[in-house]
Amino acid sequence: MIVLGYWNLRGYAQSIRLLLEYLQVEYKDKIYHENGDEWFNVDKKELKTDFPNLPYLIDGDIVVTESLVIPIYLAKKFKKYELIGQNHDGSFNQKEITFLQILQILKDLRDQLNASAKVPSFKQEKDQIFKENFNLIFEKIKKQLGENSYILGNLSYLDFYFYEVLKVFQFFYPKLSIFTDFIDRIENIPQIKAYLQTKQNKIFLFDRMKNQFYF
Known part of the structure; x- marks a missing residue:
């Protein structure tokens, strides 16, 4: 099963979640909480990549990091090339x-x-x-x-x-x-509508972030 690792917030992972939901891919959210101990002291050191970062995606032996790279990997893996602007066969399109x-x-x-x-x-x-x-x-x-x-x-x-x-x-x-x-x-x-109604999506609300910003 694909694992998507990120902090306990929407951030740069939410649009990737929407992509996974649209593709109807089974995946697990690996959530890291605010103190960061599990990420910094354990998983970041053990992640099998030279460029450990959040968000990350683990797909078997493959580890992909960086929020702008993960969706490209997913589109190519599932041969949905049009999701990244390419032709349906993966050939170049302007x-x-x-x-x-x-x-x-x-x-x-x-x-x-x-x-x-x-x-x-x-x-x-x-x-x-x-x-x-x-x-x-x-x-x-x-x-x-x-x-x-x-x-x-x-x-x-x-x-x-x-x-x-x-x-x-x-x-x-x-x-x-x-x-x-x-x-x-x-x-x-349909896939997005269904996801937005789930308990999993409700976890990633904006409101609890308010103390980080000035309104």
Whole structure:
């Protein structure tokens, strides 16, 4: 069985969970709690890779780390190449470049939001920060999406990642109402809809993270 290791939060693992659920792959969440003892003192030392990190994925003898690499491995393993922008047979498609570009842009966007929200002045300046730092990226994604249901035209991992980025933004900006149709579309994919109703998903709520940020 595939094992996905990560902290006891959504973080960079949640969109990978959504991908696993979409693929209907049996997997186990290996959860590390806040003190980090089990990870730093045991598993990190024993993980069979030169680059131990969280999240990690263990698939038999194969160990994959880094949040942007794990979904590529999964798409290739299960021959769902279109999920990473390639053609259905795994051959190159220009969408693959767009996939990687937007994936990195969204990760940077999310990291910037997390960093901004840890600064005390964020509470007073959050609307201005959104206008100056985030709004332009969302406008570019909106243009890329156009009239399509999904960012690349077809469903890809990028859509799961963007969905999670949007949920993070909603956490910090509860009144923010953007891409609501897109969010509904992802949440109504049968496999995702079923997962969102499970006890496992309920573990990874945002609310308990509030003491880490300024609202």
